[in-house]
Amino acid sequence: MTMGFLRECVGRRGLYYARLALAVAFVLAGAAGLSARDDDPYARSRDYDLQNVRTHLRFDIEHKKIMGEVTESLAILRENVGALRFDSVGLTIESVTLNRAAAEFDVQPKELVVRLPQKARRGERFEVTIHYSGQPTKGLYFILPDKNYPEQPKEIWSQGESEDTRYYIPIYDYPNDRTTSEMLLTVPGDWWTVSNGKLVGIKSETDGTKTWDWKQSETLSTYLISVVAGEFVEKKDSWRGIPLEYAVPKGQEFKIDTTFLRTKGMLDAFSDALDVKYPWAKYAQTSVDDFIEGGMENTSATTLIARALVHPKLAAESIYGSDELDSHELAHQWFGDLVTCKDWANLWLNEGFATYFEHYWTEKNFGKDDADYEFWLDGNRWMNQKSLFGVPVVTRQTDESLETEGNIYTKGGLVLNMLREKLGDQDFFRGLHHYLDVNRGQNVVTADLIKAIEQETSVNVDEFFQQWIYRAGAPKFEVAVKWDDLVDSVHLQVKQTQEVKGLVPLFHVPVEVEIATKSGVKTFPIDVSKDEEIFSFAVDGPPLMVIFDMGNRILKSVEFKREPAALIYQLTHAETVPDRAEAAKALGEVKGNADVVAALGEAARADAFWGVRVESLRALGKIGDAAAEKEIESALLNDKPWVRDVAVAQLGNFKTDASLGAQLGKIATEDAAYRVRNAAMQSLAQLKAANAFDVLNAAVQMDSPDNTTQRAALRAFGTLGDDRAVPILLAWAALGKPNDLRQAAIGSLGPVGRGNKDVTRALVSYLDEPRISKFAVVFALGRHGDPDAIPVLENFLKSGKLGPGLASVTKNQIESIRAQVAANKPAESAYGPAAQDSNGAGGVDNAALTNQLEKLERRLDEMNERLARIEERVAAPKK
Numbered sequence: 001m002t003m004g005f006l007r008e009c010v011g012r013r014g015l016y017y018a019r020l021a022l023a024v025a026f027v028l029a030g031a032a033g034l035s036a037r038d039d040d041p042y043a044r045s046r047d048y049d050l051q052n053v054r055t056h057l058r059f060d061i062e063h064k065k066i067m068g069e070v071t072e073s074l075a076i077l078r079e080n081v082g083a084l085r086f087d088s089v090g091l092t093i094e095s096v097t098l099n100r101a102a103a104e105f106d107v108q109p110k111e112l113v114v115r116l117p118q119k120a121r122r123g124e125r126f127e128v129t130i131h132y133s134g135q136p137t138k139g140l141y142f143i144l145p146d147k148n149y150p151e152q153p154k155e156i157w158s159q160g161e162s163e164d165t166r167y168y169i170p171i172y173d174y175p176n177d178r179t180t181s182e183m184l185l186t187v188p189g190d191w192w193t194v195s196n197g198k199l200v201g202i203k204s205e206t207d208g209t210k211t212w213d214w215k216q217s218e219t220l221s222t223y224l225i226s227v228v229a230g231e232f233v234e235k236k237d238s239w240r241g242i243p244l245e246y247a248v249p250k251g252q253e254f255k256i257d258t259t260f261l262r263t264k265g266m267l268d269a270f271s272d273a274l275d276v277k278y279p280w281a282k283y284a285q286t287s288v289d290d291f292i293e294g295g296m297e298n299t300s301a302t303t304l305i306a307r308a309l310v311h312p313k314l315a316a317e318s319i320y321g322s323d324e325l326d327s328h329e330l331a332h333q334w335f336g337d338l339v340t341c342k343d344w345a346n347l348w349l350n351e352g353f354a355t356y357f358e359h360y361w362t363e364k365n366f367g368k369d370d371a372d373y374e375f376w377l378d379g380n381r382w383m384n385q386k387s388l389f390g391v392p393v394v395t396r397q398t399d400e401s402l403e404t405e406g407n408i409y410t411k412g413g414l415v416l417n418m419l420r421e422k423l424g425d426q427d428f429f430r431g432l433h434h435y436l437d438v439n440r441g442q443n444v445v446t447a448d449l450i451k452a453i454e455q456e457t458s459v460n461v462d463e464f465f466q467q468w469i470y471r472a473g474a475p476k477f478e479v480a481v482k483w484d485d486l487v488d489s490v491h492l493q494v495k496q497t498q499e500v501k502g503l504v505p506l507f508h509v510p511v512e513v514e515i516a517t518k519s520g521v522k523t524f525p526i527d528v529s530k531d532e533e534i535f536s537f538a539v540d541g542p543p544l545m546v547i548f549d550m551g552n553r554i555l556k557s558v559e560f561k562r563e564p565a566a567l568i569y570q571l572t573h574a575e576t577v578p579d580r581a582e583a584a585k586a587l588g589e590v591k592g593n594a595d596v597v598a599a600l601g602e603a604a605r606a607d608a609f610w611g612v613r614v615e616s617l618r619a620l621g622k623i624g625d626a627a628a629e630k631e632i633e634s635a636l637l638n639d640k641p642w643v644r645d646v647a648v649a650q651l652g653n654f655k656t657d658a659s660l661g662a663q664l665g666k667i668a669t670e671d672a673a674y675r676v677r678n679a680a681m682q683s684l685a686q687l688k689a690a691n692a693f694d695v696l697n698a699a700v701q702m703d704s705p706d707n708t709t710q711r712a713a714l715r716a717f718g719t720l721g722d723d724r725a726v727p728i729l730l731a732w733a734a735l736g737k738p739n740d741l742r743q744a745a746i747g748s749l750g751p752v753g754r755g756n757k758d759v760t761r762a763l764v765s766y767l768d769e770p771r772i773s774k775f776a777v778v779f780a781l782g783r784h785g786d787p788d789a790i791p792v793l794e795n796f797l798k799s800g801k802l803g804p805g806l807a808s809v810t811k812n813q814i815e816s817i818r819a820q821v822a823a824n825k826p827a828e829s830a831y832g833p834a835a836q837d838s839n840g841a842g843g844v845d846n847a848a849l850t851n852q853l854e855k856l857e858r859r860l861d862e863m864n865e866r867l868a869r870i871e872e873r874v875a876a877p878k879k
């Protein structure tokens with residue numbers, strides 16, 4: 001699946017919002033304990049093989065209630081089985097029949113136990129029918145209109161992963177079994193539904209309802225069962241004889257074409273590369289409101305978050321549209337659905353592949369430069385997630401509940417990219433074909449992939465998987481170069497500086513070294529395996545540029561001190577995008593060098609690839625002097641909005657230039673692209689420009705596609721921190737306003753209007769609202785700093801309904817309020833984490849506290865921006 005950002009209850013796959021929140025909370029207040037993840041890392045031993053599930057659901061829509069009947073056909077797998085156990089949480093079991101005769105059963109908190117009249121033998125078959133009802137708290141969700149949102153289309157949708165199907169169907173609910181499935185849905189006559197497999201028929205009932213009958217004849221694991229029903233509009237299409245459906249909530253049908261235009265291209269690309277045709281009877285992509293994930297790859301019926309739909313008026317300013325999300329879920333139809341991980345410890349076999357094929361689609365459709373840039377960004381991001389370094393991709397550690405998805409998704413994708421590099425294209429794709437072919441319709445562990453690759457390619461990949469998947473970390477290189485003119489050689493000293501400890505090994509990797517001299521460029525392959533080695537290369541003159549790991553093929557970090565001239569040469573001459581991007585990034589650390597600034601400026605305007613322009617702009621922003629500012633301004637005319645907005649965002653760093661206000665104000669109202677105008681508002685707010693309030697105030701009243709302008713303005717108010725925004729923010733945070741705008745306004749109410757009790761009261765009232773992110777509210781209360789919120793947050797904590805992420809964030813925000821109170825009232829005794837850091841010198845060190853609070857503010861601003869970026873990525877996804 002692709003992670004959403006508003007889920008409150010943090011499962012093993014964690015969530016962006018929660019992760020952001022925690023990143024900030026941990027930095028500020030030290031790590032709070034997290035409870036272990038819920039999902040079982042080991043597959044269970046099975047008593048029976050589930051062979052077919054026929055579920056019929058009826059709905060009491062108003063009461064969000066289901067009435068279900070499920071018939072499960074199964075075969076016993078062991079001798080002397082006395083009872084059949086079904087996972088079932090919160091459901092009222094009304095009756096159970098066993099082979100059509102009434103059966104005895106016990107309902108336990110997490111399972112339904114059906115007693116067998118006598119011990120069953122291996123191979124014996126049973127048909128169990130369960131009548132049940134319930135109001136699911138997970139697994140199945142009702143999105144309904146109410147008096148504040150009368151236009152909301154009615155929607156019911158499911159989310160089974162990881163182990164939530166049991167909240168609406170009593171069933172064997174762990175991935176190490178597969179079953180065929182039939183889903184009957186009785187719904188109002190004007191509703192639309194989708195589930196797994198083929199539509200067998202739609203039957204009109206006497207009461208005006210209709211029963212839709214969906215049947216999946218190939219097997220699936222139960223977390224992939226899907227139900228979507230409601231007021232949707234669908235568009236039909238087809239690909240190589242397979243029906244395609246795109247469905248969206250009523251009223252959003254104008255976004256279908258701009259969102260799904262490349263689905264058929266993706267189906268071509270993946271089917272052809274794998275030489276395994278898309279394996280299911282149809283492919284439906286359904287966007288639903290308030291989805292708790294970004295996307296979910298239910299077999300033949302992907303569910304997507306409606307926020308990722310691409311508005312036609314915004315399509316031209318988004319390079320990838322929703323391709324990243326859509327290609328990720330489509331790739332899962334092979335990796336995850338056709339072959340399914342046997343247990344959650346091997347989840348990377350689902351998610352690593354889905355992530356890899358997002359990049360593969362980028363490469364096929366947008367070009368290798370784009371894909372290389374994505375891998376470079378992913379690699380840097382992964383290396384920065386320090387908590388993941390000691391943890392292998394395949395792990396059964398249960399105390400890492402929030403942290404491991406960076407390994408399972410990002411590192412998994414990077415490892416597959418390295419595997420392709422190692423094997424070459426032909427063997428890589430033949431190996432994957434064989435893996436899918438021999439494991440089709442089965443559950444897999446990593447050893448199945450290793451075996452399939454070796455069988456097909458005769459390449460031994462044991463060492464590769466050992467170091468990258470079963471062991472942890474990545475090489476951290478320290479590289480130094482010396483030119484020896486006595487022997488015309490370049491000596492390269494290569495050290496691996498990662499701490500070899502626990503599961504982190506010394507790495508054995510192939511690396512290409514590229515050396516440019518006056519007479520040209522030469523590439524030297526080397527084999528790095530020791531903690532320290534010196535390699536010598538004969539070249540015909542002093543090197544102008546030395547690149548270690550040309551093209552960034554290895555997941556790694558490199559410390560490599562080079563002269564600015566060599567880096568400038570690399571920025572302007574290196575052939576691959578990662579090598580130029582890396583040079584730009586390194587040059588961002590060089591201050592006060594006119595040549596560096598000029599070279600970055602030139603690259604920011606004219607590099608052949610947009611991502612290098614972006615990295616050069618960021619480097620100039622980091623350098624931060626007047627010359628750098630000039631270069632950034634000269635890049636403001638870039639024709640690509642996704643470059644121009646970076647230039648505009650960098651201008652927010654130049655606080656001493658009073659003339660920027662007018663310039664940014666003009667961009668905020670006149671630029672052709674919404675995203676650039678939005679970036680200008682954020683920069684105005686960051687600069688606290690004199691015109692910022694008026695520009696934002698005008699923008700918040702403007703209509704825009706998907707409310708993009710209003711949302712950006714509301715968010716920028718939080719950065720600006722001008723108390724005149726309080727009534728505006730309160731008005732937009734109120735019930736009845738669009739939900740995304742409410743959340744933006746709530747986020748900004750934290751830092752605005754300190755001491756204003758109306759703000760505290762309003763924020764507290766949002767804690768009870770189901771459609772508002774509790775993370776957003778808790779954070780806003782923390783930033784607001786009103787001690788009146790402390791007892792409220794303490795009660796909220798005591799309610800016991802918070803997931804580990806939210807509980808931890810709430811605790812930290814209570815501490816943060818206490819620290820702020822202490823800072824504002826130095827006479828009172830101080831307590832809380834900030835006070836403890838103040839040297840223990842007896843009294844309260846106000847300077848230290850203020851300093852801490854400023855840091856907190858900066859971190860929260862950063863988080864706000866990161867959140868905005870993530871939302872943009874969901875709206876125009878990166879992931």
Ligand SMILES: [Zn+2]
Pocket residue numbers: 001002328332350351354
């Ligand atoms: Zn996924």
